[in-house]
Amino acid sequence: xxxxxxxxxxxxxxxxxxxxxxxxxxxxxxxxxxxxxxxxxxxxxxxxxxxxxxxxxxxxxxxxxxxxxxxxxxxxxxxxxxxxxxxxxxxxxxxxxxxxxxxxxxxxxxxxxxxxxxxxxxxxxxxxxxxxxxxxxxxxxxxxxxxxxxxxxxxxxxxxxxxxxxxxxxxxxxxxxxxxxxxxxxxxxxxxxxxxxxxxxxxxxxxxxxxxxxxxxxxxxxxxxxxxxxxxxxxxxxxxxxxxxxxxxxxxxxxxxxxxxxxxxxxxxxxxxxxxxxxxxxxxxxxxxxxxxxxxxxxxxxxxxxxxxxxxxxxxxxxxxxxxxxxxxxxxxxxxxxxxxxxxxxxxxxxxxxxxxxxxxxxxxxxxxxxxxxxxxxxxxxxxxxxx
Amino acid sequence: xxxxxxxxxxxxxxxxxxxxxxxxxxxxxxxxxxxxxxxxxxxxxxxxxxxxxxxxxxxxxxxxxxxxxxxxxxxxxxxxxxxxxxxxxxxxxxxxxxxxxxxxxxxxxxxxxxxxxxxxxxxxxxxxxxxxxxxxxxxxxxxxxxxxxxxxxxxxxxxxxxxxxxxxxxxxxxxxxxxxxxxxxxxxxxxxxxxxxxxxxxxxxxxxxxxxxxxxxxxxxxxxxxxxxxxxxxxxxxxxxxxxxxxxxxxxxxxxxxxxxxxxxxxxxxxxxxxxxxxxxxxxxxxxx
Numbered sequence: 001x002x003x004x005x006x007x008x009x010x011x012x013x014x015x016x017x018x019x020x021x022x023x024x025x026x027x028x029x030x031x032x033x034x035x036x037x038x039x040x041x042x043x044x045x046x047x048x049x050x051x052x053x054x055x056x057x058x059x060x061x062x063x064x065x066x067x068x069x070x071x072x073x074x075x076x077x078x079x080x081x082x083x084x085x086x087x088x089x090x091x092x093x094x095x096x097x098x099x100x101x102x103x104x105x106x107x108x109x110x111x112x113x114x115x116x117x118x119x120x121x122x123x124x125x126x127x128x129x130x131x132x133x134x135x136x137x138x139x140x141x142x143x144x145x146x147x148x149x150x151x152x153x154x155x156x157x158x159x160x161x162x163x164x165x166x167x168x169x170x171x172x173x174x175x176x177x178x179x180x181x182x183x184x185x186x187x188x189x190x191x192x193x194x195x196x197x198x199x200x201x202x203x204x205x206x207x208x209x210x211x212x213x214x215x216x217x218x219x220x221x222x223x224x225x226x227x228x229x230x231x232x233x234x235x236x237x238x239x240x241x242x243x244x245x246x247x248x249x250x251x252x253x254x255x256x257x258x259x260x261x262x263x264x265x266x267x268x269x270x271x272x273x274x275x276x277x278x279x280x281x282x283x284x285x286x287x288x289x290x291x292x293x294x295x296x297x298x299x300x301x302x303x304x305x306x307x308x309x310x311x312x313x314x315x316x317x318x319x320x321x322x323x324x325x326x327x328x329x330x331x332x333x334x335x336x337x338x339x340x341x342x343x344x345x346x347x348x349x350x351x352x353x354x355x356x357x358x359x360x361x362x363x364x365x366x367x368x369x370x371x372x373x374x375x376x377x378x379x380x381x382x383x384x385x386x387x388x
Numbered sequence: 389x390x391x392x393x394x395x396x397x398x399x400x401x402x403x404x405x406x407x408x409x410x411x412x413x414x415x416x417x418x419x420x421x422x423x424x425x426x427x428x429x430x431x432x433x434x435x436x437x438x439x440x441x442x443x444x445x446x447x448x449x450x451x452x453x454x455x456x457x458x459x460x461x462x463x464x465x466x467x468x469x470x471x472x473x474x475x476x477x478x479x480x481x482x483x484x485x486x487x488x489x490x491x492x493x494x495x496x497x498x499x500x501x502x503x504x505x506x507x508x509x510x511x512x513x514x515x516x517x518x519x520x521x522x523x524x525x526x527x528x529x530x531x532x533x534x535x536x537x538x539x540x541x542x543x544x545x546x547x548x549x550x551x552x553x554x555x556x557x558x559x560x561x562x563x564x565x566x567x568x569x570x571x572x573x574x575x576x577x578x579x580x581x582x583x584x585x586x587x588x589x590x591x592x593x594x595x596x597x598x599x600x601x602x603x604x605x606x607x608x609x610x611x612x613x614x615x616x617x618x619x620x621x622x623x624x625x626x627x628x629x630x631x632x633x634x635x636x637x638x639x640x641x642x643x644x645x646x647x648x649x650x651x652x653x654x655x656x657x658x659x660x661x662x663x664x665x666x667x668x669x670x671x672x673x674x675x676x677x
Contacts, residue, residue: 084629113490115570115600115636118497133641150498191489220635221489223464250633254625265568265633266542266597269622270664273646276625277663285626287633290525290543291408318544318551320527321411349551350527373548374665 001217002049003231006096008215015186017179017197019210022098031072034097036065044071047094049236051214052082058092061100068097093235101209106199107166108132108143109180111187120148122184124162128199154184168202175208191221240303247299249288256281258384259304259313259342261297263288263322271316274377279387283310290321297330302338312343312384314376319350328356332363343368343383347376389588390517390562391537391579392480392508393456397521400425400454400478402445402461402469404436409460412484412525413437416458419522424452445476456480458514458523466510467492474505481573482523483509490635493571500573507573511634513543513565526550526563534559536671537583539576540595541568541602541636545622545664549595552668558675561589568634570599576606584613591616591675593667594658596649598623599637603649607656617658618671621649 009019021038024047025031035042046058053059058080062068072095079089106128114121124144127135136143144165146158159177168176179200187195194216201211222228234242244251250265254272258280262268265287272282284307288300304313317327327348347370348356360367368383370376381387399416403409404426414437417423425448426436432443442448445457457473459466459481466485473481488510500507508515514524519533525543530551536558540546546565553560564579566572576594583589594617596603603621610617624646626632628639639645654660661670 113494113570116605118494118571120491120494137642150494188491191491193490218490219631220463220487221491224489252627252630252632254627262544264542264544265637266540266545266595266622267548267664269597269626269632269637270545270548270620272625273622274664282625285630285632318547320544320547321525350530350547372665374663377665 001219001222001228001232003215003217004047004049004094004233005045005213006047006094007231008213009210011186011190011215012210012213015182017182017210018208019213020098020101022096024094024096025072026076026094028069028073028076031095031097032065032069035062035068038097038099041100042068043098043100044068044075045096045098046075046080046092047096048080048090048092050080050082050084050090052084053080056080056082058082072097091235101201101211102204103201103211104204105202107202108198109183109200110194110196110198111184111192112194114147117147119150120187122146122148122158122162122180124166126166128201132198148184154181156181169206172202172206172208179208191218191225192216193218240306244303247296249286249296249300249303251300251303252285253307254282254284256283257309257311258380259283259307259310260316261286261288261300261304261313262316263290263292263318267316267318271314271373274373275314275380278377278381280381280384283307288322292322292326294326294330294333297327298334298337301331301334305334305338305340305342310342312345312380314380315344315346316373316376317348317350319348319353323352324348324350324356325352325359328359332359332365335363335365340365345370345376345380345383347371347373389586390520391582391586391589392515392562392564393517393521393523395520397456397523398422398424398452398454399523400427400445400448400452400457402427402457402459402473404428404439404441404460405431406460410436412460413439415528416522419528421521421523425454445472445478449476449478454478456523457482459483459485461485463487463489467496470496470507471499474500474503478505481505481507482512482514483507484512484514484525485509486511488569490571493569497571497573508564509567509572511569512567513546515562515564517562518560524565530554531563532559534561535588535590536560536675537586537589537592538563538595539579539583539592540565541597541634542595542622545595548664549593549620549667553593553671556668556672558668558671561586568636570636576602577609580606580609580613584615589615591618591671593671594619594653595667596621597634597637598626598632598639598646598649599634599644601643604643604652607652607658610653610656610658616674618661618667618674619653619658620661620664620667621646621653622664
C-alpha cells in the first residue's frame, strides 16, 4: 500500500526524523495561508503516489504567498503525467506547501527487504536527489549497504558505519546515526515494505532534513495496523481496482481490449501472455483466487464486463479447490445483473467441469467453449475481430 | 525415488480443524498420504477423521513420529506455527498460508538458518510425489508417476503444466510449488539441487514469473546441471511496478522482467517454452531426445 508524501512525513516526524516545516492544502487559498505562515520562499508539491513529479510540472517554487496561491491553483486539479503514471496521468487533489530550506548536500537513505538474502537492508548514498535505481545500475559502489540480522536487530554501530561512510562532518555523525536508527525502528514497527528519504539533505547550518519521503506499507501486515485504513486515498486509485479490492479480488487494469478472468496469479499472467502471443492485448489482470465463492466470481465477472474497452473476454479456470460449477453459477448470476454485450470464451477444466458445462448450456448464454489454453486464446482473438 | 515427500512421509497438519485445513487434509488422505497427527491449540485429545489432534507440535511428534507438517493456520499466526514445527525438529514444513507479513518471514528465515528443517512456501500449493504422497492443495488426478520434476512459483499454472505433461503421457517424479511471496524457504536452486541428485528424475520443468531474481539464480545453477531443463516464465505482458496477485510478482528494476529471466535461463542451457500452452509439448521434445 502506498501513501502520500505528506502522510509519510507525518509518520517520520513521529519517529524523530526531522522534516521541513509545512502543511497540506486542498485549495489555492489554503496554500496561500500556509505560505504566509511559513514566510519566505516555499515549495508547492503535488501529492500523488507516482514519482518523477518535478519533471511533470508537479513541483514548483513560490517567492510569495500570492505566487503560492497562483501555482497551487495550477497544480490542484491538474492531471499529472510522469514516467511512473498511466499516459492519462493522475488527478492532483492536494499539494504540500513547505519551507524551501537551504541545501548544502543531498544524500540518499532507504530501507527495503532484500528478498534474495531474506533480510532488511539499509542503503545510503552520497548521490542523493537522483534516481537511485540508475545510481545502483551505473555506479553500485556509490551505494552503502548494511543488512540487519533479525537475531540482533538494528545496532548503533551500523548507523555509525553508514554515517561515516557518507563522509558527514564529525558533529553530524551522532545525529545521522540516530536518525538511521529511528528510521529502522519506523520500518519495523510500522511494517513497511519501503522507506525512502531522497534526498536527505544537509542544510547550510549543518542539520539533517528529510526533504522528500516515500513510505510503502506491507499489504500483508495491514491487519495489525488498523489506522492505515485512514491513510488510504481512493482518489489516487483506479475505480475498478478499488471496487475489486473491496471484494477481495486481485484486479489490475491494463491497456488492451481482451478481458480475462482466471483463478491463480501465475495462470492469470500466463493467460495475458498467450493473448498477446496470439496478437491481441489483455485488458486486465484478474485473479479470482483459489477458493473463490460464487459471489466473488459474480463480482469479478461484473468488474471485467464494466471496462468499456473490453471487446471480448476469456475465462480460464483450472478447477482444483475452485469448482467449475461455482464459476458457471457465478457467471450466470452476473449476466442477470449486467447484460453481456461482448463475446465470452470459456475454458474450464478440473473439478465438476461437466456440471459447469451443463449449467452454461441450460443458461442459454452465448458462450464460446474452448478445449484448452491455446484453443481459448485463438477463439477470443477471433471473437474480438482478429489480431492487431 | 522422488524428492521431499514419499511413502515414508508421516504428515502432521497444523490447523487441521479449520475449514481449509480439514477439507485438504481429507483430500490428501484420500490420495494416500499418511496423515498421523493434527494440531489445533485447545483441541488436543479430540480426533479428526481418525487422526489424533494435539495441542502442541512437540507432543504430536513425540507420540506419532511425524516427520513433515502442512500448515493451514491464518496469516497472523502462521509464522509462529512454522517456528513451532521447526522447534520440534520436523524435517519438512509446507506452509500453505497466504498473506504472512514480510517481516514475520524475516524472523522465520533467520531462525531456520543452520536448522535441519526445510520450509516450503509460504503461499504455495505444496508438494506431491505422484502415486506416493500429496502434501498440499493440488488436484491429485492430473498427476501421473514418472520421471519429470516440476518446480514452480505458482499454483494453478503448475496444474496447467502438469496436466499438459500428463496429456503427453510424461509422468512426474515430484512437483513442487515454492510459493509466490518475496521471502520463501526452499528456493528454485534448493529444489534443482535435489532433482539433480534424484535418480528417478530425468528432466526438470521450471515455471518462473516476474519479480525478484530467483530465475536468474536458478539459471546460474542450471549451467552446471547434467539433466535437461525446460522453462517457462509468466508475466511478459505485466507492467512494471504493479503487483500481479503474488506479493513477489512485481517488476522492480530490469532484473525482474520476464525478458531478462528468459534470457538468463536460455543462455544457461534451458529450453524455453515461449507459450504457456506448449510446456507439455516442449517437455516431450526434450524428453525424447
